[in-house]
Amino acid sequence: MAETTHSHSESPEEFKKHLGKYYAVFVALICLTAITVGVSYLKLESRGLAIAIALVIASVKAGLVAAVFMHLIDEKKVIYAVLILTALFFLLVLGLPSLTVYEHGPAFQGQ
Amino acid sequence: MAEAAAHHESPIPYMVQPHPVTGIPNGKFGIWLFLASEVMLFGALFSSYVLIRTGAPHWPPEGGLTSEIVNVPLGTLNTAVLITSSITMVLSWASCKMGSLPRFKLWMAATIGLASVFLVIKYFEYKHKFDLGHFPSHDNFYAIYFTLTGLHGLHIIGGIIVNTFLLTAGSKMWTTDPEHFTNRVENAGLYWHFVDLVWIFLFPSLYLL
Structure with missing residues (x-):
């Protein structure tokens, strides 16, 4: 793997450019939470479908946290x-x- | 030891510089191995939940829907609180990377505050259930609900303790070894995001489905 995007060599000014993606992920996580709760209020007849939708959304949220907040998108x-x-x-x-x-x-x- | 001293002043080698074999500092490798063990801990409990749930004639056992016996608005609020604490944690680490200790302290204090809010909300949820006589022994739903959320709550308390150390006495390291301190904050952050990640699955599993 290449050196991580938050490497030692990066200056504070260069690092500042990364902040936008953290805010974007935060907004996405809040929106996805709202969607999960919203779908649950629909009381879908198929419980299997409801479970599938909730778990897919949870997986997307977990992926965003792991990839961006935990920097897995660019790790060793x-x-x-x-x-x-x-x-x-x-x-x-x-x-x-x-x-x-x-x-x-x-x-x-x-x- | 001599080799460690050659790299930096820490008695443990490669806490700042990447280890030549792994390519990352030892502390970071350690926290990832710890998180791997945590995945198995929560994985075993999730597996138990699946077994108990699929084996039950009805879920939750006392009838109705899960969303009718837990407080969905409070659970949703707690999810938002935890997600917000994740970004404040990232920003506390980012503040270290950008060389600002005061900003680190601001964001870290916010993280600890939000974690405390999460626990307070959880306390009210638990209290309501106890007032109704719904203890873990009530039925399988409450058994797995209290086990999973209780273990998660213990992780929140652990995070608060570590983060409070970094905010107070631990931050003295900033003046002597800022890079090492920044790595410590990053490692605490990795743990904190994992705790958030676990809740992301706990919330729909226990509150909505």
Whole structure:
């Protein structure tokens, strides 16, 4: 990776140029929160669709925070490596319930 | 030690200069490894939430909709408060990068203030539920609600402690080693944004769906 945009060599004047994107992300996060709450008040008939919409918006918000506030958009390879490994294990942990529900599904329905 | 002294005055090497292997200062690498472990901590609880929820005949167990038993306006307000605290945190770090300690102190104090507001709002939410007799033992919804929001609240308290240190006694480092201090603020910021990021998923999961 190239040197990060907030490198040691950057002067305060040069750094000031980055402030705009932080404000833009802040506005986007507030707007996306309003959209999430607004959609929830629609009381969509399909709960699956409601969950999908809310999680997609949450993922976009999380992506903005990680990419801009946490500078992941321009980071070193070692951090990407750590996060890829973390993401794999995170998905594995999230996937575990599907196996459990599959094996014990009837028990939950009182059979 | 001699090598560390050659780079800077810190007893721990590579706290300012990037480590030759990783390309980043050790402190930053450390905080990212810590955040990776945090992902697994919250991931395990999210996984438990999915298991409990998908296994329940109805969610929430006592009937109705989730949005009817939690306070959505207060949850939304808290989300806005936390998002705002994230940008004040970024601006406190940016102030260090731009060489202004007074501005750093202003934005960091705002971050701590907003974090405290979040906890106060959470206190009122919890109090209302306790007044109704809805403790974690009430049902599975309240069990997972209090576990996830409680653990998140502990992280908020941890962030307040670290940020208060940086605002007060810790800021003395600005006069002796401003770059190291700026890195500390960045690391505290990475943690704080992660706490915000967790809430971004907790809010729709526990309040809206």
